[in-house]
Amino acid sequence: MGKNAGLKATLLLTSTDQMVATSLIIPIMGYIAQAFPNAGASIMLLMTLPNLCMVPAILITGKLCDYVSKKILLVIATLIFTIGGIAGGVYDNFTFMLVTRAFMGIGAGMLFSLPQAFIAQLFSGQERVTMMGWSAAVGSIFSVIFNMISGTLGVINWHYCFYAFAVYFLLVMFQIAKVPNLPPEKKDETLQRDTKDDKLGFRIVFFSIAIFCMFTLLCFLTVDISLFVIGENLGTSVQAGIASSILTLTSFAMASLFAFWFKIFKRYLPVVSALAMVVGYFVLSHAYSMSTIYIGAVIIGITSGSFGPYFMTRASIVVPKSKQTLAIAIISTCMFVGMFATTYYGMFLASIFGSSYRNIFFGVSISALILAIAILIYIPLTQRFEAENPQNMTAEEVK
Secondary structure: OOOHHHHHHHHHOHHHHHHHHHHHHHHHHHHHHHHHHHHHHHHHHHHHHHHHHHHHHHHHHHOOOOOHHHHHHHHHHHHHHHHHHHHHOOOOOHHHHHHHHHHHHHHHHHHHHHHHHHHHHOOHHHHHHHHHHHHHHHHHHHHHHHHHHHHHHHHHHOOOHHHHHHHHHHHHHHHHOOOOOOOOOOOHHHHHHHOOOOOOHHHHHHHHHHHHHHHOOOOHHHHHHHHHHHHOOOHHHHHHHHHHHHHHHHHHHHHHOOHHHHHHHHHHHHHHHHHHHHHHHHHHOOOOOOOHHHHHHHHHHHHHOOOHHHHHHHHHHHHHHHHHHHHHHHHHHHHHHHHHHHHHHHHHHHHOHHHHHHHHHHHHHHHHHHHHHHHHHHHHHHHHHHHHHHOOOOOOHOO
């Protein structure tokens, strides 16, 4: 990592918050349900409430960066996230636990786009691309690690899983020591002097729509894989877990090599990524064995590990430097809204193709193909515009 190793490691570790928040609680949901038998269906709020709180927090933080130092926001957000996470295990009251999960979600939302914003401002060229890919990769691998930690601690006592959030107190120390104290973006002369057009532009609108659509489609596998495997008598929850792990590990591998793929395919990478999803879901729509499902998970993992980092990177390239944080925040918000839209889009696909999982997966494949075509049309329409209006882009980034 070179002379910035400490800074890079700190930013990459900060990128793990949302993945860790989810992976720590999934293995112990059964134990919590037993501890609060009267909670009923409300038990799922422990999963969904933090994500709901993240959406406004991401947008508000993106705007706060105009007036408050990103380092201050980073430290405050990590403390909120850590305290909220630990507090979930200190008191056996379901309402109190929901409040702590909401508190943690606010912290996670504040944190979500800040590491990418620092990467966009502090790094450039191939180094920036590499860091964007690594930020996604580290999140994936930490998800697997903390999932295992939670499963192990949950057997002893499910409360202990929440105490694992305490490791983020160490991260706060590294943030204070390693992350530079950049001025608020409205007062940062290095950002303002290069800004000719202080608007986000139509490309961020397209990026936001694309990321919304892609994550709506991507979540079908993560949400429905267990129901599909067990409902179709293809395997057990163990095999479904293996398929989910294969998706995560493939995503990790793709994100780790993101800079390599970005250099080869350049702006056509999301087309390749979307086409991988077309093939992956088509394979799942014809899956009658676990081996076929595993193949589909590998192919869809290609999309999972490349699509998000690509648009985060492109957003940091095409907007004025003073708007990089806000642009990344908007795209991050659309990512989460897309995840919520999965259920409703599934109902829409079921009304057209039929309610079986294979039919829905086929509908997702068709939808991904439409998205790939839309991106393919968009690319040449904007390439000339970016060549004439390079803003903070290098000649290589305009290609």
